[in-house]
Amino acid sequence: MTVQVRPVVDRDFFDWLGLWEGYSAFYESEVTDTKALIVWSWLTDKAHELSGYVAEDDGKLVGFAHVREYPRTLEADRAIFLDDLFVAEEARSHGVGGALIEEAKRIARERNAGAVTWITAADNETAQRLYDNAGTRTSWVTYETEV
Template sequence: MTTIAPITPADHADWLRLWAGYLLFYEQALPQEVTDDVFARLASDDGLHGAIARDDDGAAIGLVHWLLHPSTWSTTSYCYLEDLFVAPDTRGAGVGRALIAHVREQAAAAGAAKVYWLTRQDNATARGLYDRVARSTGFVHYETSSEPGRPERG
């Protein structure tokens, strides 16, 4: 049975291994200072929330990060599920679904109107799950640098 618990300082090594797998999946590299900062904020629960899924033997097999923010379309907050990762050798066993359910429970307890997230268009495995637990909004994601003088497109 999968158990899910909030990230604590004691989870650092397990979280780091899962985080590295997540970044590898998305072909991203972050400076060590960013990784250190993310974990510090998750472990102190200062507005960035996180949880780790563990199997029956206590091995860390998944992670999820989320945050609550105000909305201009609601009198309550929204919950953005920012990162979700399940170890490749445990995918298909319900861990991702359980992590999403955990975030939904946390969002409901905080009074958030909805939970939403993004994924790559070609992430077929994850989208198979997402299509079963949520609805696609049809929106297309754009981004640009916030730094003046930097090109709008990279």
């Protein structure tokens, strides 16, 4: 498998949508046309804070990463947050996830950011095997509340 990572472009919509549906299903999140179009509009809007990257193998999209920059007040710098990372099941264990993380690191270096951070579900052991090799597991606990 020869993987190339590049920014998402308009022609990627339907292939990205298929991957995003797989990502949403994994996290048991309902996919709606409205959600898909909103997220896609963010990814393709150069002025929006969220950027999208896709992993491509022989012309076929096999994964994506969505990233954004954020301030780190305790470090007085900025970092890249890897919001979403997904690899098609048939492309897993072929370096796609690692290539997408490397792209996030490249973006961080380009922007002089101090780190790349991301979270995953506690039971996502497959991803955690990759993440344990790509970064350091932190001691932070994440909370969320609906508003």
